[in-house]
Amino acid sequence: MRTALLLAVGLTANLALAQPASTPASEPGTAPAPAAAPSSHTGEQAHADAFTPLAHIEMRGTGSVPMVLIPGLMSEWTVFESMMTRNASKYTMYAVTLPGFGGSQPPPLPDATPPSKTLWLDNAERAILDLIESKKIVKPVLVGHSMGAHLAMRLAAKHPDKFQAAVAIDGLPAFPLMPGVELSKEQRAAQIDGVFAQQMGTLTDELWTNQVRQGTSNMVKSADRAKEIAEMSVRVPRPTSVRYMLELLASDVTKELKASSCKVLGIAALGDDSTRFGSIDLAKAAWKSQFDAVPAATVVYFDDTRHFVMDDAPTELDLAIEQFLAGKDVQGKIAPPPAKAEPTPDPVRAVPTAPKPDAPGKTEPESPR
DSSP: OHHHHIIIIIHHHHHHHTSOTTSOOOOTTOOOOOTTOOOOOSSHHHHHHOOOOOSEEEEEOOOSEEEEEEOOTTOOGGGGHHHHHHTTTTEEEEEEEOTTSTTOOOOOOOTTOOGGGOHHHHHHHHHHHHHHHHTTOOSOEEEEETHHHHHHHHHHHHOTTTOSEEEEESOOSSOOSSTTOOOOHHHHHHHIIIIIHHHHTTOOHHHHHHHHHHHHTTSSSOHHHHHHHHHHHHTSOHHHHHHHHHHHHHOOOHHHHHTOOSEEEEEEEOBOTTTOOSOHHHHHHHHHHHHTTOTTEEEEEETTBOSOHHHHSHHHHHHHHHHHHTTOOOOOBOOOOOOOOOOOOOOOOOOOOOOOOOOTTOOOOOOOO
């Protein structure tokens, strides 16, 4: 969760503070308009009647359990590719790319629409529901990562009859804006539509790109994989990423999820010694506070695992999902104990060898004189 918050909260507040004061700020309550996405509608109702489909749907596998895979912020369907390859015999999987990512156009956006209206997240919901209906997929399992995990829980909360279960990989019903402070939906909306949107409107493309690269470098253990994720992320135009991020921060489905009958598995990535800030107990408490009152929720912890659980703990992730769907106790991932230092052996000392006695009957020859 640490890395998710790094992009979600850190980029929203801390990066804006690093922007030079001379940069003009946007008007309070507004958010940047999406790049290359002119609005074709003049009001929210017109937008609600519009519909931007998913940018890509990748189908893999022949298993009996249908599954829809939803990637996170700035991510494409490919973040699930290795998982789909591993589980091709278990599930029939549909990995999606949301509109605006993977080189696609984002949904249209009426002018001056505040992020708290979550029009793009609503569009993503509708696009996934359209996938279910058009492909005639019967009660699939939703698996989402980061923002995709939040979307999976939104769908499960609002349409529990349409889905078998939801798996939330390192994503929350509501991202905490201030640790330890519980905000009402109205308070959250005021924060996001006001100071957060204003600050994010001051970011330059250069600053955004640099900070995204820095943030994604800690999201997975493999340095090579981190570079791939960074390149995928910075390809998304800044205004598109910012809009989705602000909507994610404004969205809270905790109340709806508590009333839902759909089963939910929360997978919490606790990070490792180099990426974790705060204690493990504090990280677990943050997850526990959001899922405790959800009657059909199970939360498991993945220690020594960064944000991209699919890459850092593939075997443990596959097992956790399999156990959850089978109704068994779900295992997380426990960090291996630190290796004990081997005792340093004493230096080997040479042992003097006694001279061998002469063989019987043998006499030493006389030295020549």
